[in-house]
Structure formats: C-alpha cells, structure tokens
Amino acid sequence: MFRPKTRYVALPSPRAGVGEEIDRLTCPKCDTSLEPARLTAALGVCYRCGYHFRLRAPERIAMLVEPGSFREEDQQITAKDVLGFKDSQPYSKRIEQSRAATGANEAVIWGEATLAGHRLVIVCLDFAFMGGSMGAATGEKITNGIERALQSHLPLLIISASGGARMQEGMLSLMQLAKTAAALGRLGAAGVPYISLLTDPTMGGVTASFASLGDVILAEPGAMIGFAGARVIQQATYETLPEGFQTAEFLWRHGMIDLVVPRPELPAVLRQLLDLYIKNGIVKDFELQKPAKTSAPVSVVPR
Amino acid sequence: MSENGSVAAATWEQVELARHPDRPYALDYIHAIFSDFFELHGDRVFGDDHAIIGGPAAFDKRTVMVIAQQKGRTTAERALRNFGMANPEGYRKALRLIKQAERFRFPIVALVDTSGAFPGAGAEERGIAWAIADNLVALAEARVPIVTLVIGEGGSGGALGIGVGDRLLMMEHSIYSVAMPEACASILWRDIARKVEAADALKLTAADLKRLGLADEIVPEPPGGAQNDFGVATDAAGAALRRHLGALETIEIDRLVEERYQRYRKIGAEAP
Numbered sequence: 230m231f232r233p234k235t236r237y238v239a240l241p242s243p244r245a246g247v248g249e250e251i252d253r254l255t256c257p258k259c260d261t262s263l264e265p266a267r268l269t270a271a272l273g274v275c276y277r278c279g280y281h282f283r284l285r286a287p288e289r290i291a292m293l294v295e296p297g298s299f300r301e302e303d304q305q306i307t308a309k310d311v312l313g314f315k316d317s318q319p320y321s322k323r324i325e326q327s328r329a330a331t332g333a334n335e336a337v338i339w340g341e342a343t344l345a346g347h348r349l350v351i352v353c354l355d356f357a358f359m360g361g362s363m364g365a366a367t368g369e370k371i372t373n374g375i376e377r378a379l380q381s382h383l384p385l386l387i388i389s390a391s392g393g394a395r396m397q398e399g400m401l402s403l404m405q406l407a408k409t410a411a412a413l414g415r416l417g418a419a420g421v422p423y424i425s426l427l428t429d430p431t432m433g434g435v436t437a438s439f440a441s442l443g444d445v446i447l448a449e450p451g452a453m454i455g456f457a458g459a460r461v462i463q464q465a466t467y468e469t470l471p472e473g474f475q476t477a478e479f480l481w482r483h484g485m486i487d488l489v490v491p492r493p494e495l496p497a498v499l500r501q502l503l504d505l506y507i508k509n510g511i512v513k514d515f516e517l518q519k520p521a522k523t524s525a526p527v528s529v530v531p532r
Numbered sequence: 533m534s535e536n537g538s539v540a541a542a543t544w545e546q547v548e549l550a551r552h553p554d555r556p557y558a559l560d561y562i563h564a565i566f567s568d569f570f571e572l573h574g575d576r577v578f579g580d581d582h583a584i585i586g587g588p589a590a591f592d593k594r595t596v597m598v599i600a601q602q603k604g605r606t607t608a609e610r611a612l613r614n615f616g617m618a619n620p621e622g623y624r625k626a627l628r629l630i631k632q633a634e635r636f637r638f639p640i641v642a643l644v645d646t647s648g649a650f651p652g653a654g655a656e657e658r659g660i661a662w663a664i665a666d667n668l669v670a671l672a673e674a675r676v677p678i679v680t681l682v683i684g685e686g687g688s689g690g691a692l693g694i695g696v697g698d699r700l701l702m703m704e705h706s707i708y709s710v711a712m713p714e715a716c717a718s719i720l721w722r723d724i725a726r727k728v729e730a731a732d733a734l735k736l737t738a739a740d741l742k743r744l745g746l747a748d749e750i751v752p753e754p755p756g757g758a759q760n761d762f763g764v765a766t767d768a769a770g771a772a773l774r775r776h777l778g779a780l781e782t783i784e785i786d787r788l789v790e791e792r793y794q795r796y797r798k799i800g801a802e803a804p
Contacts, residue, residue, distance in 0.1 A: 311744075312735050316720040365800025372797065394688075394710050396720055399734045400746055401800055403710040406689060407696045408796040410668035415793070418673070434710075436661035437649075437689040438668060456661040456689070457651035461715070465651045475656060485659045 256280050272492045281449050281492055283429055285331075286338045286355035289388060293496060294351065298343035303373055307334035308359075308366045312399050320397040323359065331358045336367050336391070339374035341383065345500035347507065350378040353388040356430070361391035363435055364398040368405025371439060375412040378421055382511045384503055385416065385423040389440040393433020406438035413442045422506035424499065427454050427477065427486065445502055446486040447495075448477035454486075540732035547713060547731050549705040550684050551647075554759035556766060558585065558600035558643045561683060564766035565773065566591050569598060572632075574625060578658065581622030583614045583646070584694065586629045588638060592774065597633035597676075599626050599694050600643035603684070616685075617650035623663035623693050630670045639677040639777050642694045647712055649690030664693035671696035672796070675789060677780035679773055681751070682706040682738075683758075698792050699776045700746060702738035703769065704753040708746075709736035746799070748776070 256263055259278035268275070272292060273282040284292070290299050307328065314320040328334060336358040342351050352374040354361045363371075371387070378385035394402040416423055425443025427436075429452035436456050440446075448454060455475035462468060473479050477489045490498050549555075562569050566589035574580040586599040601618065604610035633640050649660050671678060671694075678697030686695065686708030702708065711719070713731035718724045741747035751765075751772045758765035780788060 312733070314733050316730075316733065369800050396711055396716050396734070398800075399710050399736065400708060400741060400744060403688060403692060404746065404796060404799040406665075406692055407668050407672065408799060410665055411672035411696075411793055411796050414669040414673050417669075434689050437664040437693075439665075441659070441662045441665045442669065455656050456649065456664075457656065462651045462653060462656070466653070468653050470653055474653065479657075483657045483659070485662060 274492050279450065279491070281429065281451055283356055283390065285357055286333070286353040286388075286390075289353050289428075290338070290342065290351060292492075293499070294342035294344050299340050299351070300342070301338055301340040302377070303339065303370045304334060306366050306370055308364050308395075308398070310397070311365070311401060312397070314397040314399070316397075323397065327358050331355065333358050334366075335370060336361045336363070336395075337370050339370055339377075341377070341381075344386070345496065345503055347384065347500075347503040349384045349386055349503065350374050350381075351386045351388070354390045354435070356390040356392075359395065361389075361435075362393060362395035363391060363402060363405050364395035365401045365405060367395070368402070368408050371405075371409050372412045375409065375416055375423075375439075378423070379412070379416050379419055382419075382421055384421060384507060384511075386426065386499070387423070387439060387443070388426045388428060389431040389435055390428045391431060391433070391435040391440075393435055403434065406434050409439040410442060413439055417442075417444070419511075421511055422502075424502055424506075426490075426495075428452050430454070432456070432458060441485075444506070445488075447488050447490050447498065448480065448486050450477060450489055450491055452477045454480050537728075540728050543732040543737060544713075544728045546705055546737045547707055549757045550707040552757060552759050553605070555684055556758050556762045557605065558602045558645055558683065560762055561643055561681075561766050561769055562589065562598055562600065564762070565770035566596065566598065572625075572629060575621045575628060577621070577624055579619075579621045581614075581619050581625060582612050583616050583618040583650070584622030584626055586626060588636075591641070591777070595636070595638050596777070597629055597638040597640045598643070599629050599640060601646040601691075601694065603645060614650055616646045617648060618646065618690065618693075619650050619652070619655045620658040620660045620663040623649075623660070623667050626694050627663070627667050627670055630667070630674055633676050634674050637676055639679070639781065640671075640674065640697065641773060641777070642678065642680045642697060644680060644682040644686045644691045644695050644708075645684035646687050646690050647685050648687035648715075649693065661689075664689050667693045668696055672792065673789065675785050677777060677783075677788060678792070679776045679780065681769060681773065682708050683769070685712075687712055696792075696796070698780050698788060698795070699748045700741070701749045701751055701769075701772050701776065702741060702747045703751050703758060703765065704738055705757050706738055707736045708738075708741055709734050 256275040258280035310321040339352040427448040569589035572587040603616035604613040680697040713727040717726040717730040754761040754764040
C-alpha cells in the first residue's frame with residue numbers, strides 16, 4: 230500500500246499563470262532545468278524531485294482515459310457578466326481574455342469517457358481559466374456532469390483545481406456550492422460512486438462543496454488543499470502554521486482524504502477503485518422521492 | 533447623495549448597518565419570537581462551538597428546530613462566540629440538529645449572522661470545508677420545511693453552511709456575500725482599502741439579492757436600522773417566519789424537497 234513519502238511534503242505552490250504549461254523548463258521546487266520532452270514523458274512530474282506541475286484540463290483527461298474515448302459536453306457554455314462586475318477591469322473583459330488565452334469557454338470541461346475499460350463521467354476543472362474559479366456557468370457544467378452520472382448510472386470522477394468561488398459573480402457563484410452539493414446528495418442516495426481527485430490547488434468554496442463530498446477522495450502529492458488561505462489565517466489569528474500546512478499529506482494525516490497518489494500511479498488506483506465500486510452493480514431505477522435509508526435496491530445492473 | 537461614488541457609499545452604509553454592534557443578535561430574535569427554546573450543546577465528536585447555537589423551541593402550536601449563528605455583545609461574550617465565526621464543531625452540531633429535526637419533523641428555522649467560517653489552523657485540520665459541504669447536502673435533502681433568515685452578515689460558505697433552505701428571507705439591512713468586501717478587495721484589487729468599491733460590485737445588499745431572485749422577501753426594520761428598536765425588528769421577523777413556515781407546511785414533503793432542489797438547480801442554468 231502506498232504511504233505518503235516525506236519528500237513530497239511542503240512543496241511550494243508556484244503562482245502558476247496562464248501559459249505555464251508551455252514553459253515548463255525550470256522546476257519551481259528544485260530549480261532544475263527540465264527538458265520539456267522528458268517532463269512530458271514523466272506526466273508533468275519533475276524527474277529530479279517529484280514536483281507535480283499543474284495540468285490543463287484537456288492534458289489531464291488525455292493522460293487518464295482511453296484515447297479518443299472522451300466526448301466533451303456543454304462546450305458552448307460560457308461565463309456571463311450578470312452583475313456588471315468591475316474591479317481593475319470589467320469582468321466581461323476578463324472572460325474574453327481568459328477565453329482567448331486558454332482556448333476554453335469555462336474553467337471546467339466534462340463528458341463521458343472510458344477509463345480502464347469502464348465507462349464513466351469525468352469532470353475536470355482547469356486552473357488556467359480564471360484560477361479554476363466556480364461561477365454560475367462552471368457550477369452549471371459540473372451539475373450537468375453529476376446529473377448525467379445519476380441518469381446513466383455511470384461512476385463519476387471530478388478532478389478539482391480551483392481557487393474557490395468566483396468573486397465576479399457574487400452570490401450567483403456562492404449558490405453553486407449548494408447546487409453541486411445537492412446534486413451529489415442525489416447521486417450518493419442513488420448509489421452511484423463518486424471519486425474526487427484534488428489537485429494543486431483546491432481551495433475555498435470548491436473544497437466546501439463538491440470536492441470534499443467524494444465517496445473516495447484522492448489527492449496529488451504536495452497539492453495545496455483547504456478552505457481559508459494560509460495568508461488569511463495568519464492575518465486573522467497570528468498563528469504559526471505547521472510545516473506542510475494544507476498540503477495533501479497534511480490532510481491525509483488528519484483523516485480528510487483517503488490516499489495521496491503520485492500521478493504515475495493514478496491510472497492503476499482509479500482502475501482498482503472503479504473495479505471495486507461497481508462490481509456489485511449500481512442500483513437501478515432508484516426513486517429520488519424515497520428517503521435513502523428506507524429504500525431497498527430495486528434491481529441491480531448486471532455487469 | 534449625488535456625487536461620484538455615492539452608490540458605493542450607500543452600499544457601504546448597508547454593510548456597516550449589517551455589522552452594527554448594537555443590532556439584535558440571534559438570541560434576541562429567538563427569545564422574542566419563540567418560547568421554551570432549549571439549547572442543545574455539542575457535536576458529539578469533538579466539542580461545543582458557541583458561534584453556532586441551536587435547539588428545539590415552541591413557535592405557535594408547533595416545535596421548530598432553531599439553528600443560528602450568534603455574535604457576542606460584550607468582550608467576554610465575543611471571545612466565547614469567536615465573533616460569530618464557527619469552527620467545524622459548530623457545523624457538525626448543526627448537522628446533528630438537522631438530522632434530529634428530520635427525525636421529529638420539526639421545521640428548521642436558520643438565523644444567519646456571520647462574517648464567515650473561522651479561518652484558523654485548527655479549523656482546517658478538523659475539516660471545516662468537509663463540515664460545511666456535509667451540511668449543504670443534509671439541508672438540501674432534509675424532509676422538513678426550512679426557512680432561512682439573514683439577520684446581519686451572511687458571509688460566504690460559512691453562512692451557506694446553515695443557509696440552504698426553501699425560503700431565503702433577509703432583514704432589510706442585512707447583507708449576504710460570496711466573500712466579505714475586505715477579502716474581495718484584498719484578492720481582486722490587492723488592496724483592502726478598496727472594500728467600499730468591492731462591496732458595491734459584489735451586489736450583497738438585501739435589495740440586491742431580491743433583485744437577483746435569490747432572496748424571497750425583505751423583512752422591514754425600524755427607521756435607521758434594527759438596533760433602534762429590537763421589538764419592531766423581531767416582530768416583523770416573527771411575522772415573516774410564521775407566514776412562510778405556514779405556507780411551506782401545506783406543501784407535500786416530496787414536492788417540497790423537489791422544489792428545493794430546483795430552487796438551487798436553476799441558479800445559473802442556461803436558458804433553453
């Protein structure tokens with residue numbers, strides 16, 4: 230069984246911006262000059278120190294699923310500036326810039342795919358698009374993914390990478406926490422397994438909703454995961470934060486996640502989990518109206 | 533006010549009113565509106581959090597389960613209540629009360645008044661985000677009517693952690709925001725002094741939430757704010773709670789839970 234290794238603890242979290250993925254030449258942890266081809270072959274993990282670089286959502290999905298099996302949904306859904314929000318520049322302009330810089334319409338992509346021979350719904354956040362923040366369109370796509378898993382009785386994998394709720398959509402963003410959580414409540418009641426993979430960083434409202442609601446929660450080594458940011462905590466409490474505070478390993482020690490998984494081991498871990506969690510079948514024709522505790526399985530989907 | 537920035541200044545006035553130290557707090561509303569409130573303590577896991585209080589109380593001919601965020605008025609009480617910022621224990625106590633409310637069919641009345649969940653190392657170690665997320669699910673599924681009333685500050689996930697329900701009511705001078713203006717200014721402007729602009733941009737007043745279709749009703753306060761006359765504010769709050777609970781209790785429970793799901797489901801949904 231894998232146990233978190235100390236060498237992964239307390240990795241610095243680089244302030245990765247858009248475009249980081251095309252300039253992965255120096256490791257932010259060990260400062261080694263890395264050959265892009267070798268780094269790519271190593272799945273974006275520094276081959277000197279094990280530092281896990283952030284990945285774009287399409288890269289991540291390509292790395293996990295069977296080639297050509299991913300069918301993206303809701304590609305057209307994009308953020309809207311409902312509040313007319315403006316900080317140093319209008320939100321509408323930020324959306325345009327993010328779209329141009331990332332080639333994505335939102336901070337999440339989702340669809341069905343095949344992984345280790347299993348059909349599943351995969352939802353992947355993209356930190357490059359406005360810090361992976363969850364606005365109304367983001368929450369809508371995530372909820373559509375959850376509801377697809379519910380309707381088609383397919384296991385769900387959500388890969389998180391997010392700074393939290395998107396400020397620029399105010400309360401419409403906050404309500405996405407409730408929306409995604411409510412949908413996962415139904416998924417859980419229906420007996421459809423949900424695996425949550427937390428990657429660097431997973432913070433704020435995303436942690437306080439769908440990311441922490443997995444039946445199984447995995448995290449990548451060194452990923453920063455938490456609710457309040459370390460700076461906010463220090464300003465509020467003047468506390469000295471422990472070594473490795475809010476890293477994946479820290480959360481594992483405190484019982485908040487099931488396993489810290491180095492990226493190269495991820496396919497094998499997911500295969501094992503998918504095999505185990507759907508071996509007995511998924512309860513079919515579950516009636517939403519029934520309280521979970523009193524409903525007996527009506528029928529079982531044969532494998 | 534007619535000069536530049538007057539709108540932002542007016543919004544900031546609302547923020548300050550929502551945080552007014554003389555405003556009625558949760559216990560003031562509870563004692564004025566309900567009788568026989570019996571406070572339950574502890575999350576049965578780790579401890580008791582005095583920033584979130586709750587328990588059964590009599591409201592007309594029924595028992596309701598009250599879950600509320602409580603700020604302190606004196607220095608000692610502020611310390612005890614941790615300025616209304618709950619740790620995971622507070623949310624887990626609330627979860628215990630939600631489950632109990634379901635068991636005994638007590639409608640839930642949630643009074644929201646927090647600047648946010650407590651940003652502390654211990655809160656993170658004990659899974660504050662996990663505790664809040666569990667409550668979002670529990671409240672979404674709870675098979676009893678739920679009315680949420682924001683009495684002062686509704687701060688982010690910390691407020692939502694007891695704030696999911698069938699109706700959202702807001703006191704006239706209360707606020708509810710994805711992030712407190714100071715935090716938002718610090719993140720987006722990298723300057724906390726821009727909090728007034730941030731408050732305006734966030735659209736966090738009761739009137740804003742009503743306009744956005746998120747709040748169902750604004751409960752009127754006495755002129756100048758609830759701090760000027762507790763009785764007027766608590767009477768209006770009691771009347772609104774009575775009316776909304778009464779209406780929700782006529783709805784068949786399966787339909788109510790489905791309508792609650794759709795209430796959140798449609799926020800931010802694409803037009804067909």
